[in-house]
Amino acid sequence: MSRHLAIDLGASSGRVALGTLEGGRLSTRILHRFPNGGVQVQGRLYWDMLGLWREVLHGLKLAAETGEQISSVGVNSWAVDYALLDAQGGLMGGGVRHYRDPRTTGQMDRAFALMPREEIYARTGIQFLPFNTAYQWLAEDPETLQAAHTALMVPDLLHFWLCGVAVTEQTNASTTQLYDPNTADWSPSLLEGLGLPAHLFPKIVPPGTVLGPLSPEVAALTGLTGLQVIAPATHDTASAVAAVPASGSGWAYISSGTWSLVGVETARPVINADSLRRNLTNEAGVNHTTRLLKNIMGLWMVQECCRLWGVTDYAALYAEAATVPSGAVIDPDDARFLAPSDMPGQVQALCRESGQAVPQSRPQIVRVILDSLAHKVAAVLKVLEDVTGQAIQTVHVVGGGSQIALLNGLITDVSGRTVIAGPVEATLEGNLLVQAAALGLLKPGQVRDVVRASVNLKTFLPSALPSPVHSEVS
Ligand code: LFR
Numbered sequence: 001m002s003r004h005l006a007i008d009l010g011a012s013s014g015r016v017a018l019g020t021l022e023g024g025r026l027s028t029r030i031l032h033r034f035p036n037g038g039v040q041v042q043g044r045l046y047w048d049m050l051g052l053w054r055e056v057l058h059g060l061k062l063a064a065e066t067g068e069q070i071s072s073v074g075v076n077s078w079a080v081d082y083a084l085l086d087a088q089g090g091l092m093g094g095g096v097r098h099y100r101d102p103r104t105t106g107q108m109d110r111a112f113a114l115m116p117r118e119e120i121y122a123r124t125g126i127q128f129l130p131f132n133t134a135y136q137w138l139a140e141d142p143e144t145l146q147a148a149h150t151a152l153m154v155p156d157l158l159h160f161w162l163c164g165v166a167v168t169e170q171t172n173a174s175t176t177q178l179y180d181p182n183t184a185d186w187s188p189s190l191l192e193g194l195g196l197p198a199h200l201f202p203k204i205v206p207p208g209t210v211l212g213p214l215s216p217e218v219a220a221l222t223g224l225t226g227l228q229v230i231a232p233a234t235h236d237t238a239s240a241v242a243a244v245p246a247s248g249s250g251w252a253y254i255s256s257g258t259w260s261l262v263g264v265e266t267a268r269p270v271i272n273a274d275s276l277r278r279n280l281t282n283e284a285g286v287n288h289t290t291r292l293l294k295n296i297m298g299l300w301m302v303q304e305c306c307r308l309w310g311v312t313d314y315a316a317l318y319a320e321a322a323t324v325p326s327g328a329v330i331d332p333d334d335a336r337f338l339a340p341s342d343m344p345g346q347v348q349a350l351c352r353e354s355g356q357a358v359p360q361s362r363p364q365i366v367r368v369i370l371d372s373l374a375h376k377v378a379a380v381l382k383v384l385e386d387v388t389g390q391a392i393q394t395v396h397v398v399g400g401g402s403q404i405a406l407l408n409g410l411i412t413d414v415s416g417r418t419v420i421a422g423p424v425e426a427t428l429e430g431n432l433l434v435q436a437a438a439l440g441l442l443k444p445g446q447v448r449d450v451v452r453a454s455v456n457l458k459t460f461l462p463s464a465l466p467s468p469v470h471s472e473v474s
Helices: 049-063 106-112 116-126 133-139 140-145 154-163 172-174 187-191 218-223 236-242 273-277 298-310 314-321 343-353 362-388 405-415 427-437 444-454
Strands: 004-008 013-022 025-035 040-041 044-047 071-079 082-085 150-153 209-214 228-231 251-256 260-267 281-284 290-296 394-398 420-423 458-460
Touching: 004 049, 004 154, 004 236, 004 427, 013 049, 013 427, 025 049, 025 427, 025 444, 044 049, 049 154, 049 218, 071 154, 071 187, 071 236, 082 154, 082 172, 106 133, 106 260, 116 187, 116 273, 133 172, 150 154, 150 172, 154 172, 154 187, 154 209, 154 218, 154 228, 172 281, 209 458, 236 251, 236 281, 236 290, 236 362, 236 427, 260 362, 290 362, 298 314, 298 343, 298 394, 314 362, 314 405, 343 362, 362 405, 394 405, 405 420, 427 444, 444 458
Parallel strands: 004 071, 071 228, 251 394, 394 420
Antiparallel strands: 004 013, 013 025, 040 044, 082 150, 209 228, 251 260, 260 290, 281 290, 420 458
16 A cells, blocks of 8 residues: 655646555545635736645645654645756746737747748647747846746646656656657757757756655654655656556547647657647656647636636536536637636627627626537547547547536537547646656556546436537647
8 A cells, every 4th residue: 555645736626635545446535725816016927836835835744644654745836837046946937827818929920930830840849839838038137048047847846845856757858849759759850949048957867757855944844754756748648648547459548627628649649741730749657658639728717717707607507507508609619718817708709700690698798618628529529530540539538527417418419429528637637647657656657547446437428429520629
């Protein structure tokens, strides 16, 4: 039997959880849950890193109070964002900028003037998204970048604070669009081509790397002793995909949360004219796999509506949305939805502009969002089939969004494929089990078996003839 701690930082909330692995099954107990989100100051959007660190320390203290013997701890979070550190390891530039900060507007075009789009894609295989680390770096004040000593991705920063070791973990490095999947290292030609300082990011380590013991400072602050800090798959989506309870072939996954990440697992990156045209991403997964996927705007759209409406009971809202008929279908990846805004108004505007019925009530607006997400998911599944030549029969939906029966049903019906929903806590489970594998307590190939043995899944079968889905996705 072994115990491990997972620190999971999501865009809207964070958790510290204790996992117990025993007899090939994993049980997970959430010790501490705390809210997260952007903090706006002087027109800039940041993450509250010090506030998050305080919550992490509190969670670790609760872990110490359980009195259990815990072997290891590891952090995962959203991708692309980074901290710049000075030579003493101090945070520079006001902390970590949020990827939804509008500073990246226009930076992709600047990058394409420095290096052709095709070449950037050929070297990285990463979906062009305005907030990729590469474009955030282009938006940095050049003097700050020059003055910086080190850049650490968010989970790497937390690992640095936990144990003093500064490295970049591979799954998250792959999201920067500065990483070459063929060499599993930073791409010198990309850094040079975009004029970015190559020395900032430290060495890349694979998921499941033991970094070292918890620092004496953190041990004293929390009362925890004897733990190793282990880099899991630090990109939350990579941890979630590691815990997809699939076996065999013919399956895709959706990591469903603030974003919907829709993809398949491949043995090698798929980087060609077709994947470029479809703007698919090739992010690194565990065990040398590739996560060939696409970012879809996801439940962020509902979260933003709820923020504006002051609604916190999501379950009630989804239940109401299930009682209204299907409405307009819009493109959830319209650029206007990216930044925090009047989301209901933006949804209504796009419905109006596209000549469709404009939803009025809250449930109608949520219904338009869910219908639109389901249609986009269905289109991406077709694209993935086209690009890989592999049929997809089953779609595993994992993460918080897997609890939304309405969305699962819509995905099933619109795509005409079986949906298997769960686990809700895939990210935590992937994080915990990759730590266990790093300590030799599991074979890497056993992670999914343990998840299957440990969780309850729900199956949604297509109830109607699939609607025609257009597979042209931008
Ligand atoms: C999901 C996620 C996505 C990434 C987005 C921004 O939480 O990590 O994979 O594209 O957040 O970092």
